[in-house]
Amino acid sequence: MPDTGPEKKGLSGRRQPRPSPVTVMFADMVGYSGRLQRDQVRNSAQAAKSIRLFKSLIADYNGKVANVAGDGLLALFSTSNDALTFAVEVQRNFHEQAVWSDGEPMKFRIALSRGEILVKQRNVHGHCVNVAARLQSVAEPGDIVLTAEVGETLDSSTRTLLVPMGPRVLKNITGSVEVYSVGSERRDDSVERSGELPPSRPRQPSVAVLALINLSGDSANEHLCEGIAEDVINNLSRFRNLMVIARHSAFQFSLKSRSPAEIGQRLGVGYLLSGSLRRSGKRIRIGIELITSESETVVWSDRFDINRDEILDCLDEITTSVASRLVIQVDEAESRREAYHPTDMRAYGLALRSHRLMLRFTKEANAHARHLLEEAIELAPSYARAYAALSRTHNLDWRYCWSPSPKNSLETAIGLALRAVQLDPLDAHAFAELGFAHLYGKQHTQALADYQRAMALNPSDADIIAEYADCLTYTGNPSTAINMIERAMRLNPYFPDWYLWCLAEAYHTLGRPEDVISTVRRMQNPNEGRRLLAVSFAELGMLEEARKEAAEILKETPSFSVDVWKERIPYVDPALNDKFAEGLRRAGLPN
16 A cells, blocks of 8 residues: 555544645647637647547546646646656657648647645646646657656656756746656667577578668657558568568668668678658658668669658559569569558558557557557548557457456457458458467467468568467477477567567477576566466476566566466467466466
8 A cells, every 4th residue: 555644634533644646747738829820620629639639548547637728638647657658658649640740730748746636626736736737838849847756756667768957946836846858768678689699691582671761850750761661571571582571670770870781790681771761741752772781782772752642652662673673583463462551641650650559568558559540440441450450459458358358359359350351351460460369269270271371471571470380389389380480580680579488388388398498588578478487487396486487477467367367378279278377376376
């Protein structure tokens, strides 16, 4: 229980505990009055839409809207971590939305403070409320500032850097307030894996597509630079005679900081596709170069000066040009694919933003991604990518019990993935998503067929290969799964932790607990591998170590239940589910 501080007497004479402190968020719309003066109808509607977004997302981050007054919004959070996480995500949402906006983009200043509040007739008062309302004026448009009290109550899980701004004097606030601004997130720990040798150069043509360099001077275009490069990667991965490095690895490098030769050596590829993006209003200029990594020679370059709504056609042209220069023989059927693109470019932007959120694997970010994808489908009802991604959000709800009705979440995931493949029967990711949903629905034969179809459509997609390997493990073929994961790691040498998690599961199924332990210990963040560690230590009779892992699992997920998790494990052989559950129990985890 939190410390409520000294008690005080109420009107009844009984001692009343002091209220627990809360973190207050005040968000102020920048230039609201001027916007209304310029275009009252349009900007009033845009402001209302922005406030609706705040309201729809805050509950997912364990917050509550306390008051809305025209261009300002007051919200309350019990923890500073929840408040800061929400503030960062909602600001990023507005920042990236600006790329797809036809008018003047909406911006907010956000301030966070912490303290006790008073509630009178549904109105929230208190010194910390006044501080937040005054403090927002210190922030630049689109930025976040917070008090030292908020910073001191953040726990170690936050990945956000705080930049000291020094003491500030605020209007009608006695004394000065120590203020911090919110900087960029800390670098992902999974990027570099020390001690692992760079991959060898393959025999077939091989290419890494780097994220475009943003020359616009507006960081809102960064996700567009990555999104365009990611789509080129997906398109190129269809060609069987071409090895394409996965985005997770390719995006770790830039020609701004490393030479083509060094990047080529680190990734084990013969070619690099690099480029730049400059945006002015709806006009976008993209420059592309195909470079040999060894000799650092430009073998092809082109420039595309397009309208924003022509991006998808531009992607197809880039893909065809690169493939024709790298692949000796490409079947006509593979080189030409009917495009199932969204009719609304805003839907495309929403899908790009949702992908980044889902990779966080948290309840809040997953719910946020779902809101964006549902909006994308409203804008483009036939957009297969949005349905496939929305399926994954519901599947994650099932897997991690984030939904109050997990069974409905799983059924929804299957239905959405089916809709995706109906809309785009040539999209490998849609079939992979269907395979993922069928696997956790324990429809094993159908799951294998879905993944095989995905592999036929896109044989070089590292993430699809790794997921297919996981499906092979659960359906009784762990030895082949290990070979598949090693292939995925070759295509994605700076692979994310979940590749190792899949590899460890294959070792566990083969009864190799020592290999499970050594594999999980290679993970940068072992949380997802702790269940396998607990079981493996228990199988080796190392019960003290097993119980330590069990304690970490309960610390991360206090409601963890062996019986509930047993339902989530999709082994085709029930005996393997029983064996895993027994290992968890021996480690000391509750039923």
